[in-house]
Amino acid sequence: MTTSDSTALALLQQRCPRCHQGPLFTTSALHVTRFAEMPADCPVCGQHYEPEPGFFWGAMYISYAFSTAIMLITGFLVYHLLHDPAVWVYVTSVAVAAVLLTPLSLRYSRTVLLYLFGGIDYDTRYRAGAAPATRR
Template identity: 35%
Template sequence: MKTRSLGAAIAQGKCPQCREGNIFPTSLYSYQKLTVVNHHCDKCGANFNPEPDFYMGAMFVSYAFSVALVVTVLVALNVLMERPPFWMYVAVIVGTNVLLLPLLLRYSKILYLYGVGKLKYSPKTTSKK
């Protein structure tokens, strides 16, 4: 069986320990159950909730994503237009944040679990259940 790379596992929202099980019960692009995380990996049994309110720290990652998005939009508007009106800044920033909200929330939790969660990759764990 071919192993999934770290980047592919993060992009697809897979378990940090086995890189096969799903972190979320629904698709990454689903608006249903947007913030619900599985309690355990369905392939290796890894615990995705090591302590109560573990994912509260993911707010910092989400904040960093939002700041990066705002800065990118501001720079893009200034490069593409000579003097955009203030309402255009507000409309584009609010619109992009609303459109990308599911991805920002999901990936902030994924990156937080990979970075702070104490799950390390072990290809032998996929046979456990």
């Protein structure tokens, strides 16, 4: 596993907010039935990923923003690339894009919520397996 001091890069790689090493998800985003599974704790530093029960319900709002952006971008691309086709082309294109990008939207909405509102700060003491004996 790679370690990054950059919080933005660790967020994009979906890594633990505290050590930037442990993965936030147990399976690939391409796994159709298990793309949202997360371990309870970071396998590297032991950070608990769910700060409180029901924490990830807030990710729905971020996911809604991602879905809106996906639909607007898809509509814009269809308009400009296909020169304003019939309405059914817009509806089909937006629906297909939304369904195909749902796993990524859900995973990144959870990741963004955890990084912004999880109350977990990056700690360089957890780099390269040099984790302290105490857990937060």
